[in-house]
Amino acid sequence: xxxxxxxxxxxxxxxxxxxxxxxxxxxxxxxxxxxxxxxxxxxxxxxxxxxxxxxxxxxxxxxxxxxxxxxxxxxxxxxxxxxxxxxxxxxxxxxxxxxxxxxxxxxxxxxxxxxxxxxxxxxxxxxxxxxxxxxxxxxxxxxxxxxxxxxxxxxxxxxxxxxxxxxxxxxxxxxxxxxxxxxxxxxxxxxxxxxxxxxxxxxxxxxxxxxxxxx
Amino acid sequence: xxxxxxxxxxxxxxxxxxxxxxxxxxxxxxxxxxxxxxxxxxxxxxxxxxxxxxxxxxxxxxxxxxxxxxxxxxxxxxxxxxxxxxxxxxxxxxxxxxxxxxxxxxxxxxxxxxxxxxxxxxxxxxxxxxxxxxxxxxxxxxxxxxxxxxxxxxxxxxxxxxxxxxxxxxxxxxxxxxxxxxxxxxxxxxxxxxxxxxxxxxxxxxxxxxxxxxx
Numbered sequence: 001x002x003x004x005x006x007x008x009x010x011x012x013x014x015x016x017x018x019x020x021x022x023x024x025x026x027x028x029x030x031x032x033x034x035x036x037x038x039x040x041x042x043x044x045x046x047x048x049x050x051x052x053x054x055x056x057x058x059x060x061x062x063x064x065x066x067x068x069x070x071x072x073x074x075x076x077x078x079x080x081x082x083x084x085x086x087x088x089x090x091x092x093x094x095x096x097x098x099x100x101x102x103x104x105x106x107x108x109x110x111x112x113x114x115x116x117x118x119x120x121x122x123x124x125x126x127x128x129x130x131x132x133x134x135x136x137x138x139x140x141x142x143x144x145x146x147x148x149x150x151x152x153x154x155x156x157x158x159x160x161x162x163x164x165x166x167x168x169x170x171x172x173x174x175x176x177x178x179x180x181x182x183x184x185x186x187x188x189x190x191x192x193x194x195x196x197x198x199x200x201x202x203x204x205x206x207x208x209x210x211x212x213x214x215x
Numbered sequence: 216x217x218x219x220x221x222x223x224x225x226x227x228x229x230x231x232x233x234x235x236x237x238x239x240x241x242x243x244x245x246x247x248x249x250x251x252x253x254x255x256x257x258x259x260x261x262x263x264x265x266x267x268x269x270x271x272x273x274x275x276x277x278x279x280x281x282x283x284x285x286x287x288x289x290x291x292x293x294x295x296x297x298x299x300x301x302x303x304x305x306x307x308x309x310x311x312x313x314x315x316x317x318x319x320x321x322x323x324x325x326x327x328x329x330x331x332x333x334x335x336x337x338x339x340x341x342x343x344x345x346x347x348x349x350x351x352x353x354x355x356x357x358x359x360x361x362x363x364x365x366x367x368x369x370x371x372x373x374x375x376x377x378x379x380x381x382x383x384x385x386x387x388x389x390x391x392x393x394x395x396x397x398x399x400x401x402x403x404x405x406x407x408x409x410x411x412x413x414x415x416x417x418x419x420x421x422x423x424x425x426x427x428x429x430x
Binding site: 025027028029030035037041058059061062063064069094097101103104107108109147148150153157159162164165166167168169172173175177178180183185186187188189191193195196197198199203206207208210211213 | 240241242243244245246247248249250251252253254256273274275276277278279280281282283284285286288307309312315316317318319320321322323324329334335355357362363365367368369370372374376377378379380381382383384385387388390391392393395398400401402403404405406407408409410411412413414415416417418419420421422423424425426427428429
């Protein structure tokens with residue numbers, strides 16, 4: 001795969017001039033899933049026997065503001081895939097730095113073979129509004145009712161309508177919104193397979209760009 | 216909206232015990248789009264007259280590994296919405312810190328009213344493989360052919376199959392993959408409406424969690 005990509009890349013070099021005066025070569029990487037950032041989302045479901053499971057996904061995010069919806073994409077081989085089709089519900093947790101090792105573990109092993117709650121010492125609680133469990137110790141999760149199933153290939157996209165968001169009191173700022181500095185959320189870099197924390201605040205949305213408004 | 220949410224929240228408090236010995240109150244925030252992180256993706260399209268346009272979206276990400284696919288969600292009111300339906304193609308750029316002001320601007324004004332390339336001094340180039348433009352100065356973009364259109368409500372999700380990824384040579388690491396330290400990609404925090412950079416590397420995917428493997 002790498003050999004193929006490298007060979008192809010070398011035939012696709014094109015010289016372009018950079019914004020900052022330098023010259024850069026654009027290289028073709030091939031059709032690869034290297035978009036940045038990817039999230040670190042922990043999906044909670046019940047299986048047919050009512051056992052709680054969690055798995056970590058990097059393909060997902062918000063996809064509609066009204067009604068508020070989240071999408072996550074899973075391989076059919078995952079235990080969670082069947083659980084969502086059965087239960088028509090799931091939770092999605094944001095992974096804070098302090099639980100990154102657990103979240104990574106949730107992506108390594110299958111709920112078919114292992115009780116991931118027992119293995120990590122984390123606590124499964126039942127959502128009161130959707131048929132799915134959540135991790136009590138995680139600061140932040142979203143409760144979703146299944147709405148759409150989109151078959152794409154290796155992955156199937158599940159779109160869930162957000163029914164509620166629950167967050168630890170001490171993770172909220174003074175406006176009642178998530179406090180990034182306290183939550184310390186994480187991001188994932190696909191293919192290179194690294195996790196990162198959030199860095200410094202760079203600016204305000206729909207404010208930074210106003211200075212470029214000419215009319 | 217905030218008043219409603221705050222009132223509802225106060226009736227939904229539930230005491231749970233935290234992992235680290237403390238006690239936390241979980242609060243209901245209502246059905247809100249506060250999942251973290253959101254990306255800062257700049258979508259490039261041509262309009263009916265062949266004029267290039269760019270807009271910035273926070274709802275989107277990778278959604279399938281094979282065939283590699285990206286999803287982005289847009290309101291019908293956007294200029295880009297019609298462009299994608301017409302052209303069946305789009306590009307998606309990762310926003311580096313040094314172009315965050317431009318990317319924010321792309322989300323403030325509409326291509327119906329403004330030539331965003333002229334306003335920012337950035338350069339539109341034609342993709343050689345999909346019917347869409349890209350921003351020459353951005354270090355990193357993905358070329359997509361439209362595959363699925365999923366109507367969700369306020370937003371419509373467009374799923375594009377990744378045809379290729381192009382990246383500036385000097386943004387690649389020694390394995391030919393995106394170098395986060397050089398690209399300096401950005402993330403967005405919805406509702407609070409802040410931008411952040413990436414912070415420190417926290418670990419390796421599918422490695423960190425191995426220590427929790429018990430069998």
